[in-house]
Amino acid sequence: MKALLKKYENKEPEIVFNWKDAETEAEGWVVINSLRGGAAGGGTRMRLGLDVNEVLSLAKTMEIKFTVSGPAIGGAKSGINFNPLDPRKKGVLERWYKAVSPLLKSYYGTGGDLNVDEIHEVIPITEESGVWHPQEGVFNGHFRPTEADKINRIGQLRHGVIKVIENPKYSPNVARKYTVADMITGFGVAEAVKQYYNIYGATIKGKRAVVQGFGNVGAAAAFYLSQMGAKVVGVIDVVGGVINEEGFSFEEITELFLNKTGNTLNAENLIPFNEINEKIWEINTEIFAPCAASRLITKNQIDTMINSGLEVVSCGANVPFADKEIFFGPIMEYTDDRVSLIPDFISNCGMARVFAYFMERKVQMTDEAIFSDTSNVIKTALQNIHNKNKLQTKISATAFEIALNQLI
Numbered sequence: 001m002k003a004l005l006k007k008y009e010n011k012e013p014e015i016v017f018n019w020k021d022a023e024t025e026a027e028g029w030v031v032i033n034s035l036r037g038g039a040a041g042g043g044t045r046m047r048l049g050l051d052v053n054e055v056l057s058l059a060k061t062m063e064i065k066f067t068v069s070g071p072a073i074g075g076a077k078s079g080i081n082f083n084p085l086d087p088r089k090k091g092v093l094e095r096w097y098k099a100v101s102p103l104l105k106s107y108y109g110t111g112g113d114l115n116v117d118e119i120h121e122v123i124p125i126t127e128e129s130g131v132w133h134p135q136e137g138v139f140n141g142h143f144r145p146t147e148a149d150k151i152n153r154i155g156q157l158r159h160g161v162i163k164v165i166e167n168p169k170y171s172p173n174v175a176r177k178y179t180v181a182d183m184i185t186g187f188g189v190a191e192a193v194k195q196y197y198n199i200y201g202a203t204i205k206g207k208r209a210v211v212q213g214f215g216n217v218g219a220a221a222a223f224y225l226s227q228m229g230a231k232v233v234g235v236i237d238v239v240g241g242v243i244n245e246e247g248f249s250f251e252e253i254t255e256l257f258l259n260k261t262g263n264t265l266n267a268e269n270l271i272p273f274n275e276i277n278e279k280i281w282e283i284n285t286e287i288f289a290p291c292a293a294s295r296l297i298t299k300n301q302i303d304t305m306i307n308s309g310l311e312v313v314s315c316g317a318n319v320p321f322a323d324k325e326i327f328f329g330p331i332m333e334y335t336d337d338r339v340s341l342i343p344d345f346i347s348n349c350g351m352a353r354v355f356a357y358f359m360e361r362k363v364q365m366t367d368e369a370i371f372s373d374t375s376n377v378i379k380t381a382l383q384n385i386h387n388k389n390k391l392q393t394k395i396s397a398t399a400f401e402i403a404l405n406q407l408i
Contacts, residue, residue: 001397002328004404009326013056014074019099026082026092030100031059033075035107036407039141040074041066041355043113044122046093048083055079057326061318062352064327065345067403068381069352071359073142076108084115093125101129107141110134111351114293118181119162133158135355143359157358160365167367172223172257180354180370186220188350188374189289189316192342194228195379196312199386200340205229207311208247208285212236213292215263217316217348219256221289226253230287234280237265238292241276245283284308291316298322299331306338311392315344328400336396343396345403346381350374 015032029052032040042062055077063075078100082092093116097104104110104126111134112118118134126134133154139145145153163180165171170187171178194204209230211222214237222232231247235256242248242256242265259266271279281304288305290297290313297320302310313335323329335341353374357363364370381399389398 001401001404004408005328005400008404008408009060013059016052016056017100017103018052019096021082021092021095023095024082024086024088024092026080026096028078028080028096029055030078030103030108031055031076032108033059033063035141036063036074037072037142038144039107039109039138040076041109041111041135041138041352042075042077043111043118044078044080044096044116045113046080046082046084046089046115048081050079050081052079058318060326061345063407064400064403065349065352067406068346069349069377070356071138071142073138076110077113078110090121090125093121094128097125097131098129101126101131104129104131104134104137105140107137109136109138109355111355112181119179123158123162135359138355138359149361153359153361156363156365157355160358160370161354163365163367163370165367170367170371172254176258180367181351182216183220184350184354184371184374185348186217186222186291186316186350187224187371188353188378189217189221189291189314189347190224190228191375192314192347192378192382193225193230193287193289193312195375195382196314196340196342199379199382200392203229204287206231207287208233208283208309209287209289210234210236210280210283210285210305212288212290212296212320213316214256214260214265215291218289218291219260221291221314221316222253223257225287225289226250233285234276234283235265236273236276236280238273239264240270240273241265241280242267242269242271243276243280243283281305282308286311288313289316290320292320293317294319295322296320297331299334302331302335310339312340312342314342314347316348318344318348320344328396332396337393340392341396342382343399346378346399349377353377
């Protein structure tokens with residue numbers, strides 16, 4: 001596996017597009033690792049300090065993710081080095097998408113990512129640039145449908161991603177009008193844990209869980225984990241966190257979800273960050289869902305959690321371990337050798353799978369059909385790993401081997 005991984009990591013990307021904004025200090029890159037299947041896909045992120053190497057590593061990650069979620073295309077990513085809180089953000093995004101619109105029309109599909117919203121920014125701004133939908137390039141490059149078929153499928157995709165969830169099983173409050181895009185990634189993180197326990201002969205019910213990050217992904221993961229019968233015993237976020245070693249009730253987790261401020265935790269009994277960051281890793285827990293930023297989890301934190309009973313890690317964040325390597329660094333490998341580590345390209349594939357689902361010909365548009373499809377894709381990926389490796393360790397190494405054999 002490591003030889004395959006080194007070969008994959010060292011392969012130069014096929015396309016690197018560099019842009020410098022004429023009106024601000026913003027700089028952006030599209031990195032297309034390959035045009036496998038005639039197209040490539042990956043979202044757009046914005047943060048101050050971002051560089052081309054970060055975009056490259058994310059593009060390679062996307063290519064591996066597509067081996068699970070489909071379609072069988074190459075990986076790509078867009079990244080803009082700019083402060084997302086700057087009031088000039090909208091203008092930067094408008095000029096960016098105008099510059100990359102020829103790619104988006106031809107062979108590249110994008111979406112939301114860190115600090116860039118799919119529904120309120122990506123879709124309307126790309127439309128203004130003459131792009132039918134941010135995934136139009138995937139249609140044209142990979143699916144090559146007739147014009148009529150493309151119109152129908154883009155309509156299906158456009159409606160499906162922003163579809164308001166009506167089934168209370170999948171929404172913390174149907175009156176709040178949460179969309180599929182709001183909930184599906186966190187659902188996948190929780191569903192991966194449930195499917196893991198089912199396949200390896202146990203149950204999620206009664207298992208204790210710690211969630212890191214309480215944005216869209218972390219909050220949704222906590223909601224679904226609790227709904228599935230796990231006991232969420234702790235949440236740590238950038239502003240602080242909460243602990244209940246007996247486990248928060250489903251009603252309490254739902255209330256935390258509904259009361260969050262934007263993408264941050266908001267609770268009356270909030271423990272300051274420095275204090276909870278000392279305590280939370282020592283709580284007895286079987287499940288850990290890192291859903292905050294990339295490259296945060298240290299070896300010491302993992303060791304402490306293993307000593308506290310950790311069984312499975314389901315990655316909501318891309319590359320959550322504090323490794324400098326693109327994929328499989330020493331902390332990740334250390335974790336994979338000791339507990340069940342479900343890699344990000346399986347556990348957080350929900351949004352990529354939703355795109356793939358709606359790009360297919362005519363599909364069901366019900367909440368049950370959409371969420372069940374993501375569940376089945378994750379279940380199949382974990383079952384394929386189990387078929388090759390019956391151990392409860394080296395799950396990520398096996399997953400990478402399966403994926404890389406499709407790409408190299």
